[in-house]
Amino acid sequence: MFIGLIFLxxxxxxxxxxxxxxxxxxxxxxxxxxxxxxxxxxxxxxxxGLAYYIQSFVYDDGTPDDAGNMATDAVLPSDNSAETMQEFEQACLTMAPTASTSN
Structure with a gap:
């Protein structure tokens, strides 16, 4: 019986x-x-809501000021280590939008 439960x-x-x-x-x-x-x-x-996103460059010598050379990469938990995801969580933790209390 025990082996049957393990198999199941x-x-x-x-x-x-x-x-x-x-x-x-x-x-x-x-x-x-x-x-x-x-x-x-x-x-x-x-x-x-689905992923974190990070600025990337089409060419190795790209700079943040070169908008024509810029792209964005999705950062998904299934593709990255727990350490990487924690770095993104920390970067976004203090910047999270807050709900407005005024109507």
Missing amino acids: AATTATSVPAAQEPTADALQSDLQTAYSCKDIDGRKVWKG
Whole structure:
């Protein structure tokens, strides 16, 4: 009986579908409503509902002032270490928008 329960638990665990990654369209829409956070290593950071976003450069010699050379990368928990995600959480922690108390 005990072996049967282990087998049942093992087969149940393998049949659970993995969470789907957001689509490019969903991430683009999310970025448009994301709020600004503190910079990380001189690059702009935003927090959306689906991911964090960080400024990236198309060319290695890019600078933050070169808007034509700038892109944005999505930072998803499934693609990054816990340490990396903690760095993004800290950058956005103090910059979170607050709810307005006036009507």
